[in-house]
Amino acid sequence: MRDTPEAWESRRRRMLTQDLQGRDIEDPRVLKVLGELPREEFVPRLERPAAYADRALRLGRGQTISQPYVVAFMTQALQVEEGMRVLEIGTGSGYQTAVLALLGAEVFSMEVEEDLSLVAEQTLDRLGLGERVTLRVDDGGLGWPEEAPFPRIIVTAASPRPPPALLDQLAPGGRMVLPVGEREGGQTLCLVEKPLVPRPGEAAVSLTPLLKVMFVPLRGKAGYV
């Protein structure tokens, strides 16, 4: 199949029906955004033919762009509302960033690899999403204290436990979705919820396991030693 706009469109449709709706992605807003966003724009040339494949793709520098299903699953679990401020750790290609921006979020996204952040910035600008996104090259494990608190936080690199700085920067009533577990061999995608009003004698946050996943490790202070 040639890389015509129609060919990309048909691959995107197949991803939507087979890999997302065919599993448990039901949120109509998430399906709409993933059904419209050109994933091929975020994928390096060598991986482009596989842009809509049901797997993670290489981004260079040992990093990956997550499998479409995992992006959809995390976004659905995050429950982003229009106008919400969202902190994202691990900009990577900017694909997840774009999904959040298209859902109407004001996205603050951090990445340690400057090259990746620069490419993501160009892609987001080219697609007209630059205005809704602020990028920063820094250790996301420490969060973005100047902009905190955030009602939503999403982390797309694995850490041994939820980074304490991110727990601090999560707003009361907020949700954070992140992979937690071992560096090698997979992790568990978890939902962290912070109650609106802390109850005496109860933990400050609750943690719900959602899905087995395999992410690249978070580097820096909150990563693996």
Ligand code: SAH
């Ligand atoms: N969400 C991305 C995929 C990210 S892969 C996408 O849709 O393409 C994980 C990313 O986290 C990598 O780009 C990696 O460089 C970045 N990363 C790793 N440790 C980090 C840290 N401490 N702070 C910010 N980004 C980090």
